[in-house]
Amino acid sequence: MRNLLDFKDRESIPVEEVEPVSSIVKRFKTGAMSFGSLSKEAHETLAIAMNRIGGKSNSGEGGEDPKRYAPDANGDLRRSAIKQIASGRFGVKSHYLIHADELQIKMAQGAKPGEGGQLPGNKVYPWVADVRGSTPGVGLISPPPHHDIYSIEDLAQLIYDLKNANREARISVKLVAKSGIGTIAAGVAKGKADVISVSGYDGGTGASPRTSIKHTGLPWELGLAETHQTLMLNNLRERVVLETDGKLMTGKDVVMAALLGAEEFGFATAPLVVLGCVMMRVCHKDTCPVGIATQNPELREKFMGNADHVVNFMHYIAQEVREIMAMLGFRTIEEMIGRTDILTISERAKVHWKAKDLDLSTLIYRVDGGRTCQTKQDHQLQRSLDESAILPMVLSIIEQNEKVDITYNIKNTHRAVGTITGSEITKRYGEEGMVEDAITLRFNGSAGQSFGAYVPKGMTLRLTGDANDYVGKGLSGGKIIISSPPEAKSAESGNIIIGNVALYGATTGEAYINGYAGERFAVRNSGANAVVEGIGDHGCEYMTGGRVVILGDVGKNFAAGMSGGIAYILTEDPEKFDVLCNKEMVAIETVSDPMELEEVKRLIQNHYHYTASQKARFVLSHWNGSMQKLVKVIPRDFRHMQEQIQTYKNAGMSDREAALHAFELKKKNAVGNQNLKTSTVVPL
Amino acid sequence: MGKLTGFMDYAREEVEEREARHRISDWREYKAPFSDETLKRQGARCMDCGTPFCQIGEVLDGATTGCPIYNLIPEWNHLVYLEKWEEALERLLKTNNFPEFTGRVCPAPCEGSCTLAIADPAVTIKSIERTIIDKGFENGWIASRMPRNRTGKSVAIIGSGPAGLASADQLNQAGHMVTVYERQDRAGGLLMYGIPNMKLEKEVVERRVRLLEEEGIQFILNTEVGIDIHADELNEMYDAVILCTGA
Numbered sequence: 001m002r003n004l005l006d007f008k009d010r011e012s013i014p015v016e017e018v019e020p021v022s023s024i025v026k027r028f029k030t031g032a033m034s035f036g037s038l039s040k041e042a043h044e045t046l047a048i049a050m051n052r053i054g055g056k057s058n059s060g061e062g063g064e065d066p067k068r069y070a071p072d073a074n075g076d077l078r079r080s081a082i083k084q085i086a087s088g089r090f091g092v093k094s095h096y097l098i099h100a101d102e103l104q105i106k107m108a109q110g111a112k113p114g115e116g117g118q119l120p121g122n123k124v125y126p127w128v129a130d131v132r133g134s135t136p137g138v139g140l141i142s143p144p145p146h147h148d149i150y151s152i153e154d155l156a157q158l159i160y161d162l163k164n165a166n167r168e169a170r171i172s173v174k175l176v177a178k179s180g181i182g183t184i185a186a187g188v189a190k191g192k193a194d195v196i197s198v199s200g201y202d203g204g205t206g207a208s209p210r211t212s213i214k215h216t217g218l219p220w221e222l223g224l225a226e227t228h229q230t231l232m233l234n235n236l237r238e239r240v241v242l243e244t245d246g247k248l249m250t251g252k253d254v255v256m257a258a259l260l261g262a263e264e265f266g267f268a269t270a271p272l273v274v275l276g277c278v279m280m281r282v283c284h285k286d287t288c289p290v291g292i293a294t295q296n297p298e299l300r301e302k303f304m305g306n307a308d309h310v311v312n313f314m315h316y317i318a319q320e321v322r323e324i325m326a327m328l329g330f331r332t333i334e335e336m337i338g339r340t341d342i343l344t345i346s347e348r349a350k351v352h353w354k355a356k357d358l359d360l361s362t363l364i365y366r367v368d369g370g371r372t373c374q375t376k377q378d379h380q381l382q383r384s385l386d387e388s389a390i391l392p393m394v395l396s397i398i399e400q401n402e403k404v405d406i407t408y409n410i411k412n413t414h415r416a417v418g419t420i421t422g423s424e425i426t427k428r429y430g431e432e433g434m435v436e437d438a439i440t441l442r443f444n445g446s447a448g449q450s451f452g453a454y455v456p457k458g459m460t461l462r463l464t465g466d467a468n469d470y471v472g473k474g475l476s477g478g479k480i481i482i483s484s485p486p487e488a489k490s491a492e493s494g495n496i497i498i499g500n501v502a503l504y505g506a507t508t509g510e511a512y513i514n515g516y517a518g519e520r521f522a523v524r525n526s527g528a529n530a531v532v533e534g535i536g537d538h539g540c541e542y543m544t545g546g547r548v549v550i551l552g553d554v555g556k557n558f559a560a561g562m563s564g565g566i567a568y569i570l571t572e573d574p575e576k577f578d579v580l581c582n583k584e585m586v587a588i589e590t591v592s593d594p595m596e597l598e599e600v601k602r603l604i605q606n607h608y609h610y611t612a613s614q615k616a617r618f619v620l621s622h623w624n625g626s627m628q629k630l631v632k633v634i635p636r637d638f639r640h641m642q643e644q645i646q647t648y649k650n651a652g653m654s655d656r657e658a659a660l661h662a663f664e665l666k667k668k669n670a671v672g673n674q675n676l677k678t679s680t681v682v683p684l
Numbered sequence: 685m686g687k688l689t690g691f692m693d694y695a696r697e698e699v700e701e702r703e704a705r706h707r708i709s710d711w712r713e714y715k716a717p718f719s720d721e722t723l724k725r726q727g728a729r730c731m732d733c734g735t736p737f738c739q740i741g742e743v744l745d746g747a748t749t750g751c752p753i754y755n756l757i758p759e760w761n762h763l764v765y766l767e768k769w770e771e772a773l774e775r776l777l778k779t780n781n782f783p784e785f786t787g788r789v790c791p792a793p794c795e796g797s798c799t800l801a802i803a804d805p806a807v808t809i810k811s812i813e814r815t816i817i818d819k820g821f822e823n824g825w826i827a828s829r830m831p832r833n834r835t836g837k838s839v840a841i842i843g844s845g846p847a848g849l850a851s852a853d854q855l856n857q858a859g860h861m862v863t864v865y866e867r868q869d870r871a872g873g874l875l876m877y878g879i880p881n882m883k884l885e886k887e888v889v890e891r892r893v894r895l896l897e898e899e900g901i902q903f904i905l906n907t908e909v910g911i912d913i914h915a916d917e918l919n920e921m922y923d924a925v926i927l928c929t930g931a
Contacts, residue, residue, distance in 0.1 A: 276802075289800060289804075
C-alpha cells in the first residue's frame with residue numbers, strides 16, 4: 001500500500017544534520033517469535049544483536065530460559081527486552097515478567113487475525129517443554145482468545161496486573177490492522193497501555209495458514225493511519241507510543257510508517273533472512289535446513305547466523321532512513337512522525353488501471369495536535385494496597401530475608417493485591433523466591449480482581465472472605481488460601497467464593513479454595529496444585545501441568561484441550577460428570593496407585609489444615625468410601641509420555657535423558673505411522 | 685520432498701562409474717543410471733523449498749543460477765520418491781525437450797543453486813533427470829508424437845545442434861513444417877562432434893534424431909548455408925528462417 005504513496009518535494013538538508021544512526025536504531029524492534037518456534041541459537045542471536053544496539057528483541061510467547069537474564073562474559077545480553085504475554089501464557093511467571101523493559105500483550109497476530117497459534121508436538125523438545133512448563137512431545141495450543149479478556153475492562157485489568165508485576169516496564173498491546181482498529185486502540189489507550197502496536201498482514205510467519213495470510217489480514221498502513229487519527233481526534237495520542245510492523249524491509253518503509261504515525265518499528269522477516277533464513281516455509285515441520293525454525297540439534301548445527309550481521313542490517317536501515325530524512329529536510333524522527341501532509345499519491349498509482357480509482361485521501365488525512373507520545377500513563381499504583389500499606393511494612397523484611405505475618409483489611413477496589421510485593425521478592429531472589437510462608441499476609445474482606453497475581457515462592461496470602469475474578473493469575477510459586485468466614489462455614493461448599501478465571505496461566509504454587517470457584521478455573525495451569533470445592537464451566541481448559549482436586553461438582557466442557565496435568569474429581573454423580581467432561585483429549589480413570597492416593601490425600605489434608613473446610617473434614621474422615629467416588633482425568637498423550645519417561649528413568653536414565661529419549665521415540669513413531677492413534681509404552 | 689526428513693536421513697550418492705581398467709579398453713559411456721532404490725532415496729533428499737532456487741534460471745552477475753530451462757525439479761523429485769516414474773517423466777518433458785542430453789552433459793547449475801548445498805551436498809538433480817529419461821526409453825514411454833494439426837507454414841532451421849534440434853521440435857509440435865540444414869554428414873552439431881562418447885554416446889543422439897524424423901522433421905545434411913545454398917533462396921522457400929549456430 002505504501003507503494004501507492006510518494007514524498008512531496010521538499011528542501012533537503014545535509015545528511016550530517018540528521019539524528020545519528022545510533023539513536024534511530026533504538027526505535028527498532030524484532031518480531032515476536034517464540035523460543036520453540038525458533039531455535040535457541042536464532043532466538044538468542046536476535047536478542048544479542050538488539051541489546052547491542054539498544055533496540056528491543058521480543059521473546060514471543062514461549063517463555064524464556066532464566067539463564068539468559070544474566071549478561072555473558074563478553075558483555076552480551078541474551079535476554080529479550082520485550083516479553084510477550086499471549087493467550088497460552090507459556091512460561092509467564094513473575095521472574096519472566098521482571099526481566100523485561102516492555103511487556104507486550106498479544107491480542108492478535110497480523111498474518112492470522114483471530115486465530116491462535118500452535119506448536120506441534122514434534123517441536124516440543126524437552127528444553128522447549130522446560131521453559132513452557134509442559135510435557136515434551138505433547139503439542140501446545142495457544143487459544144484464539146485470552147481467557148482473562150472478554151472486554152476492554154478485562155484488558156485494562158491485565159495491563160494493570162502486568163504493571164504491578166514489573167513497575168519499570170512499559171506495557172504494550174499488540175493489535176492488528178482491521179477496520180475499526182481506531183476505536184479499539186482508543187479503548188486500549190484509555191485502558192492505560194503505554195505502547196500500542198499495529199501489526200500488518202504481509203509479514204506473517206512461515207507457518208501461518210496461507211488462507212489467513214491472503215484473506216484475513218490487512219496492510220499496516222490502513223491500521224496505523226486509522227489508529228493514529230482516531231487517537232489524535234480523541235486527545236489520546238500523546239499518552240501512548242505507537243508502533244508498527246509487517247514486512248518492513250527498507251529505510252523507505254520505516255519513513256512511510258513514521259509519516260503515517262508510527263514511533264517505533266518492528267522487523268521480523270528481514271532479520272531472519274539476515275540470519276540465513278531461505279524462506280523454506282517449513283517453520284512448523286521442524287525441518288528448517290538452516291537451523292533457525294527448528295529444535296533438532298542436528299539441524300541447529302547448521303545455523304550460520306551472527307549477531308553482527310543483524311547489527312549491520314539495522315544500521316544500514318537506519319542509515320537509509322537518515323538519507324531519506326535529509327532529502328525531506330527532517331532532522332529528527334520525532335518531528336517526522338505523523339506528517340502525512342508531505343505524502344502524496346504516487347505518479348505510478350495515478351495511472352495504474354486499478355490503483356487509479358482508489359481514494360487514499362483518508363489515509364493521509366491530517367489531524368492537528370500533538371502527534372507523538374508526550375506524557376506517561378498514570379497507572380495509579382500509589383493507590384494500590386501494596387504500595388500504600390503492604391510494601392512500607394514488608395520491604396525491609398524482604399531485603400533482610402526474614403519472616404513476617406501481618407493482617408490487613410481488604411476491599412474489592414484493591415486490585416492485584418500482593419503482585420508488587422511479589423515482584424520485589426522476585427527482583428531480589430529470582431525464581432527461587434524465599435522460604436515457604438516467609439511473607440504471610442492475611443486479609444479480611446472482599447478482595448478485588450487479580451488477588452495474588454504472579455506471587456512468587458515465599459509469599460502466602462490468606463484471605464478470609466471472598467475474591468473477585470482472576471485469583472492467582474500466573475501464580476509463580478506462592479500460596480493462596482481463601483476460606484469462608486467462620487460464621488458462614490455452614491454454607492461454604494454451596495456458595496461461590498471466588499470469581500472467574502482463577503489460576504489462569506499459573507506455573508507453580510498452591511491454592512486452597514474453601515468454596516465454589518466460577519468459570520474457567522485453572523485454565524492453562526502448567527504446574528500449580530489446587531484444591532477447590534466445586535467449579536463452573538470450562539474448568540481446566542488447555543491445562544498442561546499441575547494437579548487440581550475438586551471436592552464437588554464441575555460445569556460443562558471440563559478439560560477441553562487439556563494436554564497435561566491431572567484433575568481429581570470427587571463427584572456424587574459419575575454419570576453426569578461423564579457428560580460434562582470434554583473427552584476429546586483426556587481419559588477418565590479411577591485411582592488405584594497407593595502413592596498417587598497418598599498425594600491426593602496430602603492435598604486434601606493441606607486444604608483442611610489451611611481452611612478448616614467441612615467438606616475436607618468429611619472426606620478425610622470417610623476416606624475409603626470417598627475414594628470409591630474419586631475420578632481421575634488425565635490427557636492421553638500426556639499419560640503416555642509420562643509412562644514412557646518413567647520407563648526410561650527406571651532403566652537408570654537421568655530425568656533429562658529420559659525425557660529426550662521418550663521424545664525421540666514419540667517423534668519416530670509419529671513419522672513412521674501418521675495415523676498412530678493408540679500408543680504403547682516401549683521398554684528400553 | 686516426499687519424505688520430510690529425507691535430506692537428514694540420506695547422504696548424497698553418485699551414479700556408478702565403470703572401473704578405470706575396464707574404461708580404458710573402449711570409448712563408451714562410463715556412468716550408469718541409478719537403480720530404482722537409489723533413485724527413490726535421492727529424490728527423497730529434495731526439501732521442496734518455499735523458494736526453489738534450482739528451477740529459477742536467472743542470470744545474476746553474469747552467472748546462471750538455477751535451471752535455465754526452468755525444469756520443475758522439486759516436482760519430479762517428489763514423484764520419483766513416490767515411484768511414479770511415468771508422471772515424473774511427464775513433468776520432466778514439460779520443460780525439457782531432450783532430458784537424455786541435459787541429464788548427461790549439462791553443467792547442472794541447478795545443483796549449484798540447491799538450497800541443501802548451503803550446508804550439505806546438493807540433491808543429485810542431474811543424475812535423477814538422466815535416470816528418469818533413460819527409464820522412459822527403456823519402458824517404451826517415449827514414442828514419436830505426431831503433431832495433431834499442420835499450420836501449412838514452413839520453417840528452415842540452420843544448424844542441428846542442441847538449439848537447432850530444440851527449436852525444430854518445438855516448431856514441429858506447433859504444427860509447422862520444419863527443415864533442418866546441417867553442413868556435416870550427421871545431425872547433432874556439438875552433441876555429435878563436440879562432446880566425447882564417454883560422456884554422451886552417439887547412439888543417444890541418433891535415437892533422438894530418428895524420433896524427430898519420424899515426427900516429420902526433415903534433415904538436410906552436407907549442406908552449408910551460404911555456400912551450398914544461398915540465404916535468399918531459404919527466405920524464398922520458407923515462411924521463416926532460424927539461425928541456430930554458434931557453439
